[in-house]
Amino acid sequence: MTTKAAPFDELDRKIVAALIENGRASFAEIGTSIGLSATAVKRRVDRMRENNIITGFSATVRPAALGWLTEAYVEVYCDSAAPPRRLAEVVRNHPEIAAAMTVTGGADALLHVRATDVEHFEEVLERIRTEPFIRKTISYMVLSHLIPDSPEAGAPRPSTPDRAANQR
């Protein structure tokens, strides 16, 4: 069972869309725009949070404003059969890795890395390449975003904006 008994309808869709656009919109405000009472909207939101359709709320931050000026995608090649379990552990050890996934194609994984500057990025890369079963990496530096206000052009992981903030 992939879907459970979650009657996800058009109204839910509109509520989610509204909350993606403005995560602090009030239930009353959303309700007005879709023709529902605030209470009804709240109950639907609560249900969607229960069902992990909505997993949370977050501020969108311009990373450059916090000192994260460098960004790259890194292909990772592992020894023989890469164990995704272990790879996940490794990835969590480096807070500069904003996202990581296994992918089809030659590489075993693709990392999205954020760093304060090129020097910092090089340091991260060296750290990653030191990990046991990582054989090689290929980096693609991000030059500019073609969709500037997309969520992914956004914030780094909350865990460690420390270094960035200090480096200004």
Add this chain to the structure above:
Amino acid sequence: MTTKAAPFDELDRKIVAALIENGRASFAEIGTSIGLSATAVKRRVDRMRENNIITGFSATVRPAALGWLTEAYVEVYCDSAAPPRRLAEVVRNHPEIAAAMTVTGGADALLHVRATDVEHFEEVLERIRTEPFIRKTISYMVLSHLIPDSPEAGAPRPSTPDRAANQR
């Protein structure tokens, strides 16, 4: 002038971190955790929104729950000198493109594409390849996320969850 007169201090950093973790946290709550009054927190948040340090608030959504089951990164190769202006326009025409950036390396751009399923993805790819100056694309399908709750494992662009929602 890159920074203007924005005295971004340790307290601001903590507020931002708190709001990234929970975008609906109350000012009082944040204030208590960092030793500031709700009023002071609100004023700092307002200032950071003014200064575009915080650009907005958004719900985090599990795309699979909305029917976006397929995800890929697509390298795009353009004819001769690719004009980033035009490329940005093209990218905006395809709502399935969640993020797009120019990158170093062989490719001119890297796209993050979300689709409901493989069939839908193929359709998107054909649409992209039909665009005037796009010469070739190379796709890397995402198999699994190694950081499941990262923001980027999150929602597609608010513009068009329509197709996904209908396709359940």
Add this chain to the structure above:
DNA sequence: TATGAAATCAATAGTAC
């Protein structure tokens, strides 16, 4: 140019229907 305290207004969380 910052803060905090108090008053007011709006939103949320319950409850009942």
Add this chain to the structure above:
DNA sequence: GTACTATTGATTTCATA
């Protein structure tokens, strides 16, 4: 699904360092 209500949060005003 709505209506009503107690509580909580947001916001404004004012005083202070």
